[in-house]
Structure formats: C-alpha cells, structure tokens
Amino acid sequence: MKGQFLSNILLTFVWVALTGSFAFLNFLFGFAIAFVILWVINIKREDTKYFKIVPKIIAFFFFFSYELIKANIQVAYDVITPKFYMTPGIVKVPLDVKTDIGITLLANLISLTPGTLSLDVSDDKKVLYVHSMYISDKEKFIKSIKKGFEARLLEILR
Structure with a gap:
C-alpha cells in the first residue's frame, strides 16, 4: 500500500512538472489521474486495499x-x-473501535467539531465520555456518533 501511495505521489509530481502549473487544483487533478492510472494497472492484482x-478517505x-459547517452554524446561531x-x-458513548489510534482519531474528530468535546476514555477502552452543548435526545446523539464518525473511521482503519 505504501508503494502504491508513493507511486501515486510520484506520478502526481510528474504531471505537475509536465504541465508546468503549480496550482493546487492541478495537484489534485494530477493525483486523480495518477490514481486512475495505477488502478487500471493494478486491476487484476489482489492487493487493492x-x-x-x-x-473512503475522500x-x-x-x-x-x-459536520463541521453544520456545527459551526448551530453554535453561531445560538x-x-x-x-x-x-x-x-x-x-x-460505547466504542466499537478498539485500537489506540482509532480511539484517538475519534476523540479528536469529536473535539474538533464545535459544541462537542471528548472528555475521557474508560480504563478498559470501551466507553468514551463526550460533553455536548446540544443533547435533546441522548440515544439520538449516541447514534449520530456511532453511525457517523465511528462507522466511517472503522471503514478506513480496517
């Protein structure tokens, strides 16, 4: 996977050098083109992670x-x-994510969203304590974190 990523970056820089434009959108376009080229080359291989x-990351x-924009608007309105x-x-919030990096990423993503703050993780790493400014329904709040941030994060980390 590291080799494919490095190949993608290398092809991106080749694209930027050939076009002569160092604009951010040109980097993105070059990355997308390189990604498609590498995907076509590796379509029959088993290592497609x-x-x-x-x-999924995009x-x-x-x-x-x-979520960030929505939370900013809600807090600003208030x-x-x-x-x-x-x-x-x-x-x-009960945790399905088990790794330290996964728990850290989830806690930081929650804290980066205005109106919420990760407070602590239980010693057995099964529960995350979250403070929120807007909890009208506790179960709905837990479900929004579990089906939102945590589910998407687990897809990437697996």
Whole structure:
C-alpha cells in the first residue's frame, strides 16, 4: 500500500512538472489521474486495499467538512440570538473501535467539531465520555456518533 501511495505521489509530481502549473487544483487533478492510472494497472492484482481506502478517505473528508459547517452554524446561531437553545450534558458513548489510534482519531474528530468535546476514555477502552452543548435526545446523539464518525473511521482503519 505504501508503494502504491508513493507511486501515486510520484506520478502526481510528474504531471505537475509536465504541465508546468503549480496550482493546487492541478495537484489534485494530477493525483486523480495518477490514481486512475495505477488502478487500471493494478486491476487484476489482489492487493487493492489502497484503491478502496482512498475513496473512503475522500468521502470522510467531505462528511467531516459537512459536520463541521453544520456545527459551526448551530453554535453561531445560538451565540447571536438572545435566547439560548443549549441543553448541555455528558454522554457515555460505547466504542466499537478498539485500537489506540482509532480511539484517538475519534476523540479528536469529536473535539474538533464545535459544541462537542471528548472528555475521557474508560480504563478498559470501551466507553468514551463526550460533553455536548446540544443533547435533546441522548440515544439520538449516541447514534449520530456511532453511525457517523465511528462507522466511517472503522471503514478506513480496517
């Protein structure tokens, strides 16, 4: 997988050098072209993990961006209006992710989203404690984390 990623980066730089444009969109376009070329070359090989993970990472980036914008708007609206709509609380979120890196990534992604903060992980690493400014329904909040961040993160880490 590392070799395929490095090949993709190398082909991207070849593309940028051939076109002579160092614009960010040209890098993205070169990366996409290199990805497709490598995918076509490796289509019959068994080691296709790289070609499954890259689209999931890109989809996760867009999902996280959407969640980030949505949370920013919610917090900003609550700050600029005279009435507070906050219903703060601390929730125990059971974890399906088992690795230290997975738990760390999940906790940081939750903390990066405005209005939520990861507080602690239980000693047995089965529960993540999360503070949120907006908990109208505890089960709905837990489900949003489990089916949102955690499920997508598990797809990438597997």
